[in-house]
Amino acid sequence: xxxxxxxxxxxxxxxxxxxxxxxxxxxxxxxxxxxxxxxxxxxxxxxxxxxxxxxxxxxxxxxxxxxxxxxxxxxxxxxxxxxxxxxxxxxxxxxxxxxxxxxxxxxxxxxxxxxxxxxxxxxxxxxxxxxxxxxxxxxxxxxxxxxxxxxxxxxxxxxxxxxxxxxxxxxxxxxxxxxxxxxxxxxxxxxxxxxxxxxxxxxxxxxxxxxxxxx
Amino acid sequence: xxxxxxxxxxxxxxxxxxxxxxxxxxxxxxxxxxxxxxxxxxxxxxxxxxxxxxxxxxxxxxxxxxxxxxxxxxxxxxxxxxxxxxxxxxxxxxxxxxxxxxxxxxxxxxxxxxxxxxxxxxxxxxxxxxxxxxxxxxxxxxxxxxxxxxxxxxxxxxxxxxxxxxxxxxxxxxxxxxxxxxxxxxxxxxxxxxxxxxxxxxxxxxxxxxxxxxx
Amino acid sequence: xxxxxxxxxxxxxxxxxxxxxxxxxxxxxxxxxxxxxxxxxxxxxxxxxxxxxxxxxxxxxxxxxxxxxxxxxxxxxxxxxxxxxxxxxxxxxxxxxxxxxxxxxxxxxxxxxxxxxxxxxxxxxxxxxxxxxxxxxxxxxxxxxxxxxxxxxxxxxxxxxxxxxxxxxxxxxxxxxxxxxxxxxxxxxxxxxxxxxxxxxxxxxxxxxxxxxxx
Numbered sequence: 001x002x003x004x005x006x007x008x009x010x011x012x013x014x015x016x017x018x019x020x021x022x023x024x025x026x027x028x029x030x031x032x033x034x035x036x037x038x039x040x041x042x043x044x045x046x047x048x049x050x051x052x053x054x055x056x057x058x059x060x061x062x063x064x065x066x067x068x069x070x071x072x073x074x075x076x077x078x079x080x081x082x083x084x085x086x087x088x089x090x091x092x093x094x095x096x097x098x099x100x101x102x103x104x105x106x107x108x109x110x111x112x113x114x115x116x117x118x119x120x121x122x123x124x125x126x127x128x129x130x131x132x133x134x135x136x137x138x139x140x141x142x143x144x145x146x147x148x149x150x151x152x153x154x155x156x157x158x159x160x161x162x163x164x165x166x167x168x169x170x171x172x173x174x175x176x177x178x179x180x181x182x183x184x185x186x187x188x189x190x191x192x193x194x195x196x197x198x199x200x201x202x203x204x205x206x207x208x209x210x211x212x213x214x215x
Numbered sequence: 216x217x218x219x220x221x222x223x224x225x226x227x228x229x230x231x232x233x234x235x236x237x238x239x240x241x242x243x244x245x246x247x248x249x250x251x252x253x254x255x256x257x258x259x260x261x262x263x264x265x266x267x268x269x270x271x272x273x274x275x276x277x278x279x280x281x282x283x284x285x286x287x288x289x290x291x292x293x294x295x296x297x298x299x300x301x302x303x304x305x306x307x308x309x310x311x312x313x314x315x316x317x318x319x320x321x322x323x324x325x326x327x328x329x330x331x332x333x334x335x336x337x338x339x340x341x342x343x344x345x346x347x348x349x350x351x352x353x354x355x356x357x358x359x360x361x362x363x364x365x366x367x368x369x370x371x372x373x374x375x376x377x378x379x380x381x382x383x384x385x386x387x388x389x390x391x392x393x394x395x396x397x398x399x400x401x402x403x404x405x406x407x408x409x410x411x412x413x414x415x416x417x418x419x420x421x422x423x424x425x426x427x428x429x430x
Numbered sequence: 431x432x433x434x435x436x437x438x439x440x441x442x443x444x445x446x447x448x449x450x451x452x453x454x455x456x457x458x459x460x461x462x463x464x465x466x467x468x469x470x471x472x473x474x475x476x477x478x479x480x481x482x483x484x485x486x487x488x489x490x491x492x493x494x495x496x497x498x499x500x501x502x503x504x505x506x507x508x509x510x511x512x513x514x515x516x517x518x519x520x521x522x523x524x525x526x527x528x529x530x531x532x533x534x535x536x537x538x539x540x541x542x543x544x545x546x547x548x549x550x551x552x553x554x555x556x557x558x559x560x561x562x563x564x565x566x567x568x569x570x571x572x573x574x575x576x577x578x579x580x581x582x583x584x585x586x587x588x589x590x591x592x593x594x595x596x597x598x599x600x601x602x603x604x605x606x607x608x609x610x611x612x613x614x615x616x617x618x619x620x621x622x623x624x625x626x627x628x629x630x631x632x633x634x635x636x637x638x639x640x641x642x643x644x645x
Contacts, residue, residue, distance in 0.1 A: 069635075069639060070642065072639075073639050073642030073643050074642060074643075083513070104597065108597050108600055108601045108604070109600065109604050110604060110605070179610075180610035181604070181610050181613060184610070184613065184614065184617070185604065
């Protein structure tokens with residue numbers, strides 16, 4: 001079933017992909033935690049410092065992602081289908097980009113009053129990344145397929161929560177008397193936060209398709 | 216020419232993909248009809264009921280799309296290239312998502328005055344989906360390639376109409392004295408409606424690329 | 431290393447891809463120049479004429495892109511991996527679409543006061559496309575891999591400049607006393623201009639992945 005099984009004997013070289021994906025996934029976990037801490041931080045300067053700190057993590061992640069693509073180009077043997085590696089690397093990189101993008105919007109748009117919607121998204125994103133981390137680490141030995149599947153199902157449910165959070169946030173904005181410019185700022189931020197949960201789901205979908213083929 | 220011809224002997228198992236795509240396509244036809252009816256419905260409560268009803272169709276479609284990906288992961292033999300199945304399933308699923316997304320925006324943003332642009336989009340979307348349905352059903356026996364091609368050409372022309380509709384709608388908004396918050400709402404809705412036509416074109420492009428390879 | 435080397439003997443038929451990509455790339459160079467000239471033109475009517483002229487280039491490009499996909503569907507032998515041809519054609523086509531889209535926004539949104547951010551983007555986009563053109567023309571003989579790599583690195587740095595330009599532009603908008611509707615117009619335009627630089631980066635990434643495999 002699938003091409004994977006007979007390739008499993010070529011282990012030494014292709015192991016590098018597991019390590020690289022685990023590194024990306026650990027970085028994302030840090031980013032999810034920092035963003036959550038920032039949004040819950042009431043002191044303005046402390047929050048700005050936390051948000052600014054995310055840029056370095058995003059850069060770090062860019063480099064690891066770039067290494068994944070280099071390895072993909074130069075390795076004939078890969079532990080999963082080449083396009084799955086490509087999609088997984090891309091969607092994990094997108095998660096980092098959009099978390100940092102959300103942080104940047106908070107700073108550049110001068111959004112200083114953290115509201116329920118932002119707090120809710122920070123929660124959902126942190127939890128989705130923790131589940132994603134389990135999924136990514138599970139790929140190395142594929143011993144506990146049920147745990148990987150459960151992590152993916154969980155991420156899908158967080159993405160649904162993100163959709164509802166966005167709907168609720170927009171309804172609140174549009175039924176409030178907020179001035180148009182502040183509405184634009186918050187709408188843009190909410191939409192970017194929702195994309196973070198979409199990208200977690202994209203990554204989960206790739207992981208699911210990997211384990212279906214190699215089970 | 217292409218890999219397809221010699222695979223055609225493996226019919227029993229790979230037939231499942233045709234049925235699943237046809238199911239998705241029939242669901243989309245329903246969604247196009249319901250959205251069209253909703254936008255043309257003058258009674259507020261009746262319109263809301265129709266718009267709300269689209270959620271169920273979107274969920275139904277999600278499930279069939281999920282089954283396509285499961286089959287794709289577990290079937291070694293597929294009737295077309297694996298990536299074409301992947302892209303077709305994704306773009307059809309996107310159509311359902313963005314129709315439901317447009318309906319949700321109308322409700323959540325409290326957009327109650329249906330205008331020419333919305334009516335125009337509902338027309339274009341309904342027609343594009345009817346053409347798409349012909350294209351999808353044509354894939355099973357590939358007997359009438361000219362009819363499939365004509366359907367794809369038609370969908371491309373509807374996508375162009377959608378572009379023009381968006382341009383005209385935006386020019387109207389920006390040259391009107393509409394208040395900024397209402398402008399934001401309508402702009403967002405128009406843009407999502409235009410994406411529906413883009414996704415129809417994406418699906419048509421996959422269908423075209425399938426028949427080029429297997430003709 | 432890679433599948434490319436032993437395919438290089440099939441030159442006559444697959445050469446068509448180089449010519450088509452070079453044609454697209456030359457069109458894009460024209461578009462980058464015209465857009466740059468338009469944004470720097472102070473006479474309103476002359477600027478509109480230049481912006482309107484971009485539509486024809488965009489259509490021309492659509493046709494060449496379409497021919498690339500036709501060739502891809504009917505040629506068994508391709509000079510690079512099929513998906514690289516697909517991605518490269520798509521991202522180059524997107525560049526043309528988003529330049530024309532930006533021009534259209536300037537016209538349809540009645541944006542007549544060209545500002546620093548628009549001028550800056552026109553500069554970045556023109557330079558990124560010139561670098562991209564070098565990369566695309568380098569693919570035919572692959573003799574100067576270093577020059578191709580340098581072009582790609584340059585494009586990546588322009589994309590970073592585009593990100594910073596967008597951030598700066600948005601901060602300026604949100605800290606100004608601009609009225610909300612004008613803010614919406616400019617924000618939309620800036621975001622589309624930034625996407626042009628993203629698409630240049632996408633194209634550069636495909637070129638990099640091609641030369642990694644075929645070096």
